Amino acid sequence: MDNINDILQNRAEDLSLERGGQLAAIQEVLNKQYPGKVRAKSLNNGELTITTPSSAVASDLHLSQSNLLQQLKSYQVETIRVKIG
DSSP: OOOHHHHHHHHHHHHTTTHHHHHHHHHHHHHHHSTTTOEEEEEETTEEEEEESOHHHHHHHHHTHHHHHHHTGGGTOOEEEEEEO
């Protein structure tokens, strides 16, 4: 019989709870380039959703997307979606 820690770890993996840690690390990367201007909202199936209240920042995110994808490669980010709001 598995111990409780193994059961909880397996359940966390089933629910993809490790993404919270990934999002925190991704937010740190974003804060270096856009301090206080963007938020890493979600990461699902390799798609990172970033929100910003500024259309100018959203435009800059689109222009620098390939560079940002390189920086976030280790977090399994394949595409970036930017939302204004």
